[in-house]
Amino acid sequence: MYNKLTKPFRIKVLLPVIFLTTVFIPGSAQDSLSKKLFVIKDVKEYLKTANSDPGKRMIELSSKVPRLVYDLRYSTRENFMNLEMYTPATAVSFLRTPAAEALSNVQKELSAAGIGVKVFDAYRPYSVTVKFWELVKDERYVANPARGSGHNRGIAIDLTLINLNNLSELPMGTGFDNFSDTAHHSFVALPADILKNRKLLRTTMEKYGFKALETEWWHYFLPEGNRFEILDISFQELIKEASKHK
Ligand SMILES: C[C@@H](N)C(=O)N[C@H](C)C(=O)O
Ligand SMILES: [Zn+2]
DSSP states (O other), X not given: OGGGSOHHXXXXXXXXXXXXXXXXXXXXXXXXXXXXXXXXXXXXXXXXXXHHOGGGOEEEHHHHSTTOEEOOGGGSSOSTTOSOOSOTTOOOOEEEHHHHHHHHHHHHHHHTTTEEEEEEEOOOOHHHHHHHHHHOOOTTTSOOTTXXXXXXXXXXXXXXXXXXXXXXXXXXXXXXTOOSGGGSTTOOOSOHHHHHHHHHHHHHHHHTTOEEETTEXXXXXXXXXXXXXXXXXXXXXXXXXXXXXX
């Protein structure tokens, strides 16, 4: 049959069809994508990557960022899942070295004006993203586990601004993980002070290399994060490893 078709027909019609169906995977094939996603679950595997590329080392944020304040909501029940998603005793968070250094520069710049950062979440084990997705299947607000989240790669952070004198949060118009259009950067029907605070967070984060997520004013990530593997390693294991590199 194939040989009976004219050569121009084979080139002009069949080749593009074969190309398109190979490159653009139909929706039904999404499940197999997630099965193919490479996830590091063994701390020894993570260490191999960090030893060969120092930028991949996970840094505990308060060791790098002076006066950083944590409000790690997923270690408590005060989050959209209403569940303790991390071991409740988890009191620290991590980012890959370039992201931790960028955050340190953000804090340095803001502190000159008496402002600091409060971190709601940074590194998030992949298995937690899978659980989030079971409840909220909306890619505007929760990463699809088929691709994983920048949090799983250690290059995304959820944060807000605080007054360094009394540690109060600057008003941002919505709380953390308010999954509505009011939290979008494009939503500008807000009082001037709120717009100013969101703008200060965004311009400072962008100045040091982070990118904003359009649908969440609190979420920032480093671009080209795909060079950092997705991790599903516990905080306890990361804390143990980080203590050896002090
Ligand atoms: C769940 C929310 N805090 C968040 O981080 N959302 C983004 C889209 C993510 O899951 O990567
Ligand atoms: Zn986030």
